[in-house]
Amino acid sequence: MSTLLALPPVPQVDVSPPRPVKPRLPDSLFSQRLLALGSENAFRIGPQIRELELQGHQIVKCNLGEPDFPLARHIADEVKRQIDADLTHYCDPQGILPLREAIARTVSARRGIAVTPDRVVVFPGGKPPIGLAQQAYCNPGDEVIYPSPGFPIYESFTAFVGARPVPLHLREEADFSFTGAELEPLITDRTRLIYLNFPSNPTGGVATREQLQEIADVITRGAPPNARIYSDEIYEDILFDGHRHVSIASLPGLAERTIIVSGVSKSFAWTGGRVGWAVFPTAEEAAAFKNLNINYFSCVPAYNQMGAAVALESPQSAIEMARMRAAFTERRDFMVAGLNAIPGIACRKPGGAFYLFPNIAGMAANLGAIDAHEKLPAALRERTSPATLVQMFLLWRHHVATMDRRSFGRIGCEGMHYLRLSIATGLADLQLGLERIRACAADRDGFRSFIREGAHLC
Numbered sequence: 001m002s003t004l005l006a007l008p009p010v011p012q013v014d015v016s017p018p019r020p021v022k023p024r025l026p027d028s029l030f031s032q033r034l035l036a037l038g039s040e041n042a043f044r045i046g047p048q049i050r051e052l053e054l055q056g057h058q059i060v061k062c063n064l065g066e067p068d069f070p071l072a073r074h075i076a077d078e079v080k081r082q083i084d085a086d087l088t089h090y091c092d093p094q095g096i097l098p099l100r101e102a103i104a105r106t107v108s109a110r111r112g113i114a115v116t117p118d119r120v121v122v123f124p125g126g127k128p129p130i131g132l133a134q135q136a137y138c139n140p141g142d143e144v145i146y147p148s149p150g151f152p153i154y155e156s157f158t159a160f161v162g163a164r165p166v167p168l169h170l171r172e173e174a175d176f177s178f179t180g181a182e183l184e185p186l187i188t189d190r191t192r193l194i195y196l197n198f199p200s201n202p203t204g205g206v207a208t209r210e211q212l213q214e215i216a217d218v219i220t221r222g223a224p225p226n227a228r229i230y231s232d233e234i235y236e237d238i239l240f241d242g243h244r245h246v247s248i249a250s251l252p253g254l255a256e257r258t259i260i261v262s263g264v265s266k267s268f269a270w271t272g273g274r275v276g277w278a279v280f281p282t283a284e285e286a287a288a289f290k291n292l293n294i295n296y297f298s299c300v301p302a303y304n305q306m307g308a309a310v311a312l313e314s315p316q317s318a319i320e321m322a323r324m325r326a327a328f329t330e331r332r333d334f335m336v337a338g339l340n341a342i343p344g345i346a347c348r349k350p351g352g353a354f355y356l357f358p359n360i361a362g363m364a365a366n367l368g369a370i371d372a373h374e375k376l377p378a379a380l381r382e383r384t385s386p387a388t389l390v391q392m393f394l395l396w397r398h399h400v401a402t403m404d405r406r407s408f409g410r411i412g413c414e415g416m417h418y419l420r421l422s423i424a425t426g427l428a429d430l431q432l433g434l435e436r437i438r439a440c441a442a443d444r445d446g447f448r449s450f451i452r453e454g455a456h457l458c
């Protein structure tokens, strides 16, 4: 026995399948520009949800930025008709004329301004012109003002083009809108773009004509003549409580310096159609963006553009939109009341879009998320936040997917404890989600063990 023990150990033979070797990329492979580019977390959370679903969990998806309604029949029929008619080839990189004409008519009528089709450019969605505008108007060192919390792409592109990001922090007490006085000190000689987004993602904030007039006055007075207002109006049709959409471009003298952007993704529940557009102050600027389109993607599928033209001008669209708005209103009212009944959560009623942006400071404190965040190792602490810890706990242990405050502008977001909940999911799911959030808010022990386990903290 003792001789056996004295034998040298038998070498272990690894019988597991060989692990794929991850080649280490050379540090110099990617440009500084690419390394600096941010992202949109909404697309990052999908694989985590799939992982949980594969484990057999049913996830309530309050993370989605797309209406949960099917594409309306009259639009789908037009797209099919155009495919059958073989409208499936390259087309005008600026956008096909029938759609640009429809956009010009719609934008002119709704905003009380005169838009001609030569100032319109069609893009694959409302997102591409955000980054293209920074590439077109900004040199390194120029400044870009954008709302924070706001759509993350406004901030993520600034580092890519070497521009200086200037976040305009929106205050909850002001219903996530802002005043001219708050904007004024941020404007300098280097300001080249000022992003506005009403109704807003992620807060649902809207602006009145009076507020916009004040903002417009500040820009007219203080911004350099070569600064452009980028008015992201992609949620223009999703308004509640009798709010009517007002574009800053409608105010006297402002159309001359405003880029108006919208698209089919939200108004017509058609995120997969990839049709968005911008109306530029001049035909020369539209031509420059047409050239960017030629360089990047040539053109947007013509059959979808024809569908978008029908979406914009068919009377049937108004009926579909009214139905969608009614569903969002019912869900919003249900969720706002339900969230406000949970200790530690305070949620304002948004005037538009389909997001709620509750303040969860109390919930984060009750759970111990603020303390837990402070105690994390510095490198990890920087990549997360108390609201992120709550978001992750809610997802991994209570199976509700939401987005954290950090996902909507990182710069200066420390100490801001919010989540974004999308109501673009059915009422039955939202009811279940609310019950789970209530249980989550009271689950201190679960939170402690989640932090101890440490697997999903950012």
Ligand SMILES: Cc1ncc(COP(=O)(O)O)c(C=O)c1O
Binding pocket: 065, 124, 125, 126, 127, 128, 151, 197, 200, 201, 232, 234, 263, 264, 265, 271, 275, 276
């Ligand atoms: C404020 C805002 N702008 C632009 C977009 C991009 O829209 P699209 O899907 O048409 O590219 C979104 C999408 O969520 C958004 O919320």
